[in-house]
Every structure is written in C-alpha cells, then in structure tokens.
Amino acid sequence: MSRIRITKQFSFETGHALYGYDGKCKNVHGHSYKLSVTVIGTPISDTSHVKLGMVIDFGDLKKIVNSEIVDKFDHATVFNKNTPHVELAKELESRGHNVLLVDYQPTSEEMVIDFAEKIKARLPEDIQLHSLKLQETETSFAEWFASEN
Template sequence: MLQVTKIFYFEMAHALAGYEGACKNIHGHSYELHVTVLKAIDDQHYLPPPGFIIDFKEIKKLVNEYVIKELDHKLLLSKGYLGKQSHLSTLANLVIWEAEPTAENILIFIRLVLEKHFSASIQLARLKLFETKDSYAEWLNTNVHR
C-alpha cells in the first residue's frame, strides 16, 4: 500500500452547548487538516505513468469543494446552542449542525463527505484536524490499518 497526504488550512468559529469551559463562548481557530489517502499497489515495481496513485490536485479539488467551501470563515453552531442563543440564527455565515461542532464531530463530517467522492481504488486512510498547534483529533480507517 502507498499513502499520500495533502494539508489544508481554514478559519472557522464555533461554540459548544452544554459545556462549562471557555468553549461555551463563540471563538475561532485556524484549523489545519491533513487528508491521507491510500491505494493498494505492487510495491516491488515502480508505478506506471503518470507515476502517482492520485494527483494532489484531485485531492485539493475535492477537499476544497466539499469541506473548505462549507467550513472556511463560517460560524458552526449546533441546534442546541442556537436554541439558547436564537439571536444568532440570522447570521449570514452561520452553519447549523445537529451535533456539537467539536474537532471530533468535524472529522466525522469530513470523512462522511469525502468517502463519497474518491474513486473506488483510492481509500480515505486518515484524517487529522489540528484545532491549535498542539491539539488535534484524528480519524483512522481501521479497515486499512491492520
């Protein structure tokens, strides 16, 4: 198997309902997203032309269209949060979710969206979302990492 990773950056604000720490308040992050895909190959031979398992441009196109476009410079709030802060519901850049917009839930969203769009021979292998420089959530496709 061979893996490649493309890194993306986006800015997003969120707040968490039912949490008593500082994250109950609207605040933003400069997110860093690592998207790793893999393909089963014969690693005893070089790859045939064009010599890669997927063009980095294809990963970039899919992630920009289905993830970055949806989240970048947005305010992501849950219905639960808006139930208590209804005055925010008219904001133009608001994205409303059923779930709390934690790094973990954002990764689940990204996985569900991206898995639909890669070709059958390419598998989503790993997602890593940095909320800060030293804190991240990670999703690992356990079907391919055994």
C-alpha cells in the same frame, strides 16, 4: 504493486460555540484549523496514462476537499442546530454572516467524523481514505483512521 499513502494539508478559519459546555468554549470563538488528509491506493502503472505513477493527483484531492470542507467551513460559524444557538445563527445570517448548522456538537472530534464521511463519498472507488488529522490549536488535534471505523 505497492499501496502508497499520500497526504495533502489544508487550512481554514472557522468559528464555533459549544452549547452546554462548562468551559470557555461555550462562548463563540474561532480557530485556525489545519486538516491533513491521507489517502491510500496503488500508483497508476499504465504508461499511456497522463497521471502515471500517481495514486491520485494532488490537484484532484484538493478539489474534493476544498468543495466538501474548506469552501464551506472557511470563515463560517458552526453551531449545533439542535441547541438554542439556532436563534443566534438566524440573527447572524440576517446580517450576512456565513453560518453552518450541523447535527452534532461542533468539536474537533465530531467535525473530523463529518469530514471523513464527506471525503469518502467523493473519492474514486480505487482510492481509500486512510486517515484525517484535524488540528484545532498548535497543541490540540483529533484524528480519524479508517482501520478503526
């Protein structure tokens, strides 16, 4: 049976700041992120299975990505917890803002690595994460490929 790749796209709004950066992105700002998640597997061939012909139900993939990524990052502000931004994060949280403190500089490159690990951990064992594309702006994106990691 053929192995097939399927892709589902997601979007979310997230703010961040890059501590120590030498450009505009050192300031708190946000992006309208677009995340493309591609998985690979063999379509179900069991004729009695309700998901006959599917690699994975798009709805099941959506549940995984929403719970691990979109629901957490949408309308949140992300800071590296190992920087002085922690003080700003505490202030924002005290005012009711959704703040995420992560172990990395919240660039698209580091975020896509984080997202890959979270998604891989939740996929069924017969489905592999093939690639992720995290688009930060209309012309800028980071990509992660399983074959390179």
